[in-house]
Amino acid sequence: MFNRAVDKQQKESNIQRFRLSLLVAFLIILSGMLILRLAYLQLSQYKRYATLSLKNQMSISPIAPPRGIILDRNGIVLADNIPVYVLEIIPERVNNLDQTLNQLKSLIPSISDDDIDNFKRTRKQHRSYSSIPFKLKLTQEEVAIFASNQYRFPGVSIKARLMRYYPFGEVAAHILGYVGRMNERDLQRIDQSNYRATNFIGKTGIERYYESTLHGQVGYQQVETDVSGRTLRVISKQNPKSGAKLYLTIDAQLQKAAHEAMKGNRGAVVVMSANKGEILALVSAPSFDPNHFVNGISNKNYNALANAPDKPLFNRAVRGLYPPASTVKPFVAIAGLEKGYITPSETIYDPGWYQLPGIQHKFRDWKRRGHGVIGLKKAITVSCDTYFYQLANKMGIASIEDIYMQFGFGQLTHVDLLEETSGIIPSPEWKKRSRGAIWYPGDTLITAIGQGFTLTTPLQLANATVSLGLHGKRFRPHLLDRAIYDDGTNQIYKTMEEYPIQLKDNKIWDIVSEAMKSVVMDKAGTGHRFGRDASYSVAAKTGTAQVFSGDQYEKKHYTDIPEALRDHSLFIAYAPVDHPQVAIAVLVENHFIASAIARKVLDEYFKFNQPIKQTT
Amino acid sequence: MNMHSNRPIYRFTPKALHIDWTLFGLLLVLICFGLIILYSASNQDMGMVIRQSMRLMFATVIMLVLAFIPPHKYKLWTPWIYGFGLFLLLAVMGMGKIGKGAQRWLDLGVFRFQPSEIMKLAVPMMAAWYFDRKSYPFNYKTLIIAAFIIFVPALLIAKQPDLGTGLIVAAAGCSVVFLAGISFRILLFLISGIALVTPFLWHMLHDYQKHRVITFLNPENDPLGTGYHIIQSKIAIGSGGAIGKGWLSGSQSHLNFLPEHATDFIFAVSGEEFGFAGSIILIMLSALIALKGIQIAHHAQTSFTRLLAASIAITFFLSAFVNIGMVMGILPVVGVPLLLVSYGGTAMVTFLSGFGILMSISTHRILFNEMR
Numbered sequence: 001m002f003n004r005a006v007d008k009q010q011k012e013s014n015i016q017r018f019r020l021s022l023l024v025a026f027l028i029i030l031s032g033m034l035i036l037r038l039a040y041l042q043l044s045q046y047k048r049y050a051t052l053s054l055k056n057q058m059s060i061s062p063i064a065p066p067r068g069i070i071l072d073r074n075g076i077v078l079a080d081n082i083p084v085y086v087l088e089i090i091p092e093r094v095n096n097l098d099q100t101l102n103q104l105k106s107l108i109p110s111i112s113d114d115d116i117d118n119f120k121r122t123r124k125q126h127r128s129y130s131s132i133p134f135k136l137k138l139t140q141e142e143v144a145i146f147a148s149n150q151y152r153f154p155g156v157s158i159k160a161r162l163m164r165y166y167p168f169g170e171v172a173a174h175i176l177g178y179v180g181r182m183n184e185r186d187l188q189r190i191d192q193s194n195y196r197a198t199n200f201i202g203k204t205g206i207e208r209y210y211e212s213t214l215h216g217q218v219g220y221q222q223v224e225t226d227v228s229g230r231t232l233r234v235i236s237k238q239n240p241k242s243g244a245k246l247y248l249t250i251d252a253q254l255q256k257a258a259h260e261a262m263k264g265n266r267g268a269v270v271v272m273s274a275n276k277g278e279i280l281a282l283v284s285a286p287s288f289d290p291n292h293f294v295n296g297i298s299n300k301n302y303n304a305l306a307n308a309p310d311k312p313l314f315n316r317a318v319r320g321l322y323p324p325a326s327t328v329k330p331f332v333a334i335a336g337l338e339k340g341y342i343t344p345s346e347t348i349y350d351p352g353w354y355q356l357p358g359i360q361h362k363f364r365d366w367k368r369r370g371h372g373v374i375g376l377k378k379a380i381t382v383s384c385d386t387y388f389y390q391l392a393n394k395m396g397i398a399s400i401e402d403i404y405m406q407f408g409f410g411q412l413t414h415v416d417l418l419e420e421t422s423g424i425i426p427s428p429e430w431k432k433r434s435r436g437a438i439w440y441p442g443d444t445l446i447t448a449i450g451q452g453f454t455l456t457t458p459l460q461l462a463n464a465t466v467s468l469g470l471h472g473k474r475f476r477p478h479l480l481d482r483a484i485y486d487d488g489t490n491q492i493y494k495t496m497e498e499y500p501i502q503l504k505d506n507k508i509w510d511i512v513s514e515a516m517k518s519v520v521m522d523k524a525g526t527g528h529r530f531g532r533d534a535s536y537s538v539a540a541k542t543g544t545a546q547v548f549s550g551d552q553y554e555k556k557h558y559t560d561i562p563e564a565l566r567d568h569s570l571f572i573a574y575a576p577v578d579h580p581q582v583a584i585a586v587l588v589e590n591h592f593i594a595s596a597i598a599r600k601v602l603d604e605y606f607k608f609n610q611p612i613k614q615t616t
Numbered sequence: 617m618n619m620h621s622n623r624p625i626y627r628f629t630p631k632a633l634h635i636d637w638t639l640f641g642l643l644l645v646l647i648c649f650g651l652i653i654l655y656s657a658s659n660q661d662m663g664m665v666i667r668q669s670m671r672l673m674f675a676t677v678i679m680l681v682l683a684f685i686p687p688h689k690y691k692l693w694t695p696w697i698y699g700f701g702l703f704l705l706l707a708v709m710g711m712g713k714i715g716k717g718a719q720r721w722l723d724l725g726v727f728r729f730q731p732s733e734i735m736k737l738a739v740p741m742m743a744a745w746y747f748d749r750k751s752y753p754f755n756y757k758t759l760i761i762a763a764f765i766i767f768v769p770a771l772l773i774a775k776q777p778d779l780g781t782g783l784i785v786a787a788a789g790c791s792v793v794f795l796a797g798i799s800f801r802i803l804l805f806l807i808s809g810i811a812l813v814t815p816f817l818w819h820m821l822h823d824y825q826k827h828r829v830i831t832f833l834n835p836e837n838d839p840l841g842t843g844y845h846i847i848q849s850k851i852a853i854g855s856g857g858a859i860g861k862g863w864l865s866g867s868q869s870h871l872n873f874l875p876e877h878a879t880d881f882i883f884a885v886s887g888e889e890f891g892f893a894g895s896i897i898l899i900m901l902s903a904l905i906a907l908k909g910i911q912i913a914h915h916a917q918t919s920f921t922r923l924l925a926a927s928i929a930i931t932f933f934l935s936a937f938v939n940i941g942m943v944m945g946i947l948p949v950v951g952v953p954l955l956l957v958s959y960g961g962t963a964m965v966t967f968l969s970g971f972g973i974l975m976s977i978s979t980h981r982i983l984f985n986e987m988r
Contacts, residue, residue: 012752015797016922020914023795023930024907030937031903035896037944041854042892049854053868 061131061223064197065216066162068243070176070206072252073280073481079176079207081162085138087146088131091123093155100153104134107149108142111135114298122181122199133199136163136295164200164294168252170287171259174315175250175417175479177205178290180297194218197240203293205315206246206479209416213483216243244483244491249278257604258283261597266310267568267588268317269601270462274580276495277466277475279415281601282459284316318420321455322587324409325543326383326526327572328450330468330512332391333376335403337508341394344511347375354389356441363389363445366544380515383526383542385449392448397439400448401427406501407464408474409456414496415477423460426453450543462585465572468516469539469580471509472501513539517577527571529595536611537577538602542595543570569594575602576611634683634979639908639971643956646901647672650882650957656864657878657885657959664878664959671961675968682972686980687921690973691745697734698742698765704731705772732773732781733966736931737973739769739785743792744923752797759802762793779825780938780950788931792923795913845875846945853887853895853944860891878959880951883943898957899940906933909971912978921977928970935963 041049070079087104094100101119105111111134119134134156138146143158150157164179166172179200182190186201190211195201197218202208219240258269262285271281288305297305305313314320336342352370353362365371365385371378379387392400404410410425424430426447428439446452459477467474476496483491503509516539520527526542545568571594574583582605586594651665651672658664708731742765750758766789774782794803818826852868855861866888869877877885887895909929916922932955939954941947953960955967 012797012919013922015752016795016919017914019795019797020910020922020926023791023926024910027903027906027910027930027933030933031899033946034899034937034940034944037941037946038853038887038892038895038899041850041944042856042887042895043858045854046857049851050857052851053855 061221062197063219063221063237063240064161064199065218065240066242067164067179067200068214068216068245068483070214070246070248072248072250072255073278074251074253075247076252078166078168078172078248078250078252080165080167082165083160084136084163085143086133086159086161086163087135087138088157088159089119089134090131090155090157095154100156101134104153104156107145108135108138110139110142112298114296117299118181118296131157131159133161136161166290166294168256169289169291171256172250172252173205173287173290174284174317175205175248175255175282176290177207177209178203178293179207180293200294204419205417206248209418210244210246210480210483214243214246216486217241241486244485246483247481248479249273249280249481249493250282250479251280253608254601254604255281255283257281258597258601259285259287261600262588265588265591265593265597266316267586267591267594268320268458269587269597270317270458270585271601271605272462272466272477272583274466274469274574274583277463277477278481279459279462279477279479280582280605282317282479284314284320286310286312288312315417315419316587317458318415318417320457320587321421321423322458322568322570323452323454323545324450324456324461325545325568325570326385326450327461327541327543327570327585328404328409328448328454329380329383329388330516330541331403331407331464332388332395332400332448333380333512333515334503334508335399336391336395337376337511338503338505339395339399342376342391344376347373348387348390350374350384350386352386354386354393354445356393356445359441361442363442376511377515377518378524380512380541381518381522381525383519388448389445392445393441395448397427397444397447400444401425404454407467408498409460409464410454411460413457413459413463413477415459416479420459421457423457424453424455451546458585458587461570461572461587462583465574465583465585466580467501468509468512469574469583471506472503474498474500513577516541516573520573527595529593530571530573530599534575534599534603534606536575536602536606538573538575539577539580540571540573540595540598543572544568544592545570547590563590566590567592571595571598573598573602575606579611581609581611633680634975635680636683636908636912636975636978639905639912639975639978642901642905642908643968643971646898646905646956649898649901652863653882653886653889653957654878654959656866656889657869657882660864668959671964672956672968675961675965678965679968679972679975682969683975683979685976687918687973687977690741690924690976691748691918691920694738694741694745698738698745701731701734701738702769702772704734705769707731708776709772730781730962732776732778732785733962735769735773735785736781736788736963736966737928737970739766740788740792740927740931741924743789743796744920744927747792747796747923748918748920754796754798759793759798762789766790766793775820778951779821780952783938783950784931784935784952787934788927791927791930795923795926796919845881845949848874849881849884849943850945852884856888856891856895858892860887860889860894863889865889880939880949880953880958881943882958883940883954886957887943898954899936902933902936902955906930909974912974916977917981925974925977928967928974932967932970935967 066081069077069081071077091097101116105116115135119132123132138158146158166176166178180203181199182195182201190201194217198215202211202214207214217240219238221237222235254271258271258281262269262283265285267285269281269283270279272279292301350365350370350372352368353364355362366383370386371382371384374384374387378384404425410423412420412422426443431437431439431443431453443452447454463477474497476498478493480493482493485491517537519525519540519542520530520538521532527540530538530540547565547567568590569588569592571586572584574580582602584598584601586598588594588597651669654668655665743762746762746765766786770782770786770789773785848868852866852874855868861867866885868874868888869885874881874884883895883898886898906929909932910926913922913926913929916925935952935955938947938950938952942949942952953963956964
């Protein structure tokens, strides 16, 4: 028994030991396979893989998507892509970078020190094996010169690239903005993998606001390249998706006319269609040529632009904050009528000043001798300050603040530009919070004539004027009309209707529009510079914003006052009066010609858009 | 002397530590070579090398502690370890945390733990334990039960999904069955059976696993995906040539063309930098360690220890084979690390534990006359 068990155990372990030797054989076979494979790769195929490893470094390269072009409402191109020759460098392939740059400079004279500085800056933001643009916009001749010397410059090559071009130059600069080379800050706000082949990014304006829509989707290609970086063969390719084509609400013709009309002045013009909040023209003067930024503006030129006293880079239309001055009077009148503080037939006597009970100070009318007996309609027509002083005193600041808020003064309109700022509607709380001072009754009076602390943008004024013409309907102003994507889908900007202004009595709108009509048509109207011979009817209001208040200049003729201290002129209007199609706000710094400029722009509009005649 | 004692009596070993010095020496050489490669593969990140060294020291301590425990204790504990491992696998299915898109981890608060690692040792232990009780020749019932012991955990792991570990666990178990002395007739039958169920198993695979297999069959088809990894790693190895580009100067890995170059594809780094000469040393070291393990098995005195020792040795070699084969493009990409060289701790701890058991088997010897 015992021996049999031991024998069996012995037999079993003998079998297992035999299997172990099989296992050893198995192990040796597998090791042999690995070694054979290793020898195949490293010894017999060494040359092939060594070259592959050399070529490898650019084997997969991203393809930049063409940036979406931007057009006006009628399909006129505002921002285009033009093909240019670009000299590009792959730093890793270059042995002595500084020497190469200097040799290139002596070969192609148009290369400047700025180009070299720019290149050194952008280089730090790229991987060393990626292709970095060095000199943009080579001429045919320069391309030929380089091509015959290419052998001297490993790692340098000429590529055909698409570059942004703004055919209208400074006409639409503040709307479109511009693209520029990407910097560190830009890299943080984007999906970097999608921008691997992209060198330019929207910096301001529409280019910035709709960056993700305009950019598109990066593509890839696997290419075999030789040592100098030339593509020998495309192995596989995934095409990029180009960015969306954007149609703006802008009318390029009208934009151009408005830009021309503003020439030589500082200020802004905003023209809006009285329909869905579309902006037809938006001008900030003076302007700049955005094409300089695409080419890579030099530090010197940039500083000259940024520090120019006229501030050409500053978008006055959406960023400029100005006292709205007397243009607010129709709005204040609406509040007064709505709350019953005044009626159209009531009159007051204006001696040329207004005094608050118990206070010595005289709040002066712009007309020193006063307007005499005056009612609402005439008060708007001649822009009587005293009438509105007494109305403000009856209404109180809360009602004024309320009507300003309702029309969107001092608040962001949320237009599709990131540059927009809000402005200020003053109130006792605001003054305490920001100035640490208490609110005086006098503050209420000057707020009612749009002076004092009130600050609005020209865009807010234009948008409020649209609401005036449309009996309280309010829209979010916008520049984008529709986007057409790479795959053909058409996305139309969704018009945002804001909460409307509702009045107890719709006649109030007509009372105010009657008065605004006579601003231009009445012989005493302040809008006489607009002219009474227009082919369309206009409801308008002028404004004069004091830059410097003080008696020392009051009696002087305007030419005796230093230019920077002269009053700003404002003009708001909608036309035609019965069926408003268009609204405009014009602001001219230190000059009185806002009304005349508005006339030129509106004439241009009605040259192409027949006023709709009301048939009764 | 009581011949029927349940406790085998071991010869007193005068050495304080139960170390098999040959095995220990081979492991040490591989580990040092691994750290040198890792320093280059990590783009000269000393922090990574230090962290890896800490893990290695920790795992070595575990190995030495496990070498101390006599083999009969392991035999005694085997069903419990196996049962516990199976329970953890099921627990991971229930409440496992998602790690890299796969349910493999069990969060124990202090550290995260992969139960599938336990099974790499527990499955061959259980199979060895089972065959140790059965006597030769084996009937079909024995084989079916053995199949359950092996494939239930293996399939659970593959389903997690961790195809690489699942295959290794299955291979570890199957090696025990083969060594136990299953007849070649049955073996042939089983192999044809596997060939039949393969299409069925194909449907159980996750999409990415299928994708990997397809890519393996035709890597050029998918240059930006998994195939790209294989192409790049073949270029890295091939461009290394006979003696390599030199330490720290492999362009493929340092320019990031090589994916996962500190972990799963680290063999390609050594191939690129040390060439054929360096790579063959790595392969030979792995083979020698496994051969030493088989030698320990050969001298082992019980069925349990023999089967277990051989299984641990061959499983170690197989994972090295699967990794190197994958990196060289003769096997699909299954995400198996190169043991003791790849950066990362879990599998390393498991296998050094296994080597601890091997050392225990090698150093605790029963006196033969006492057994009689």
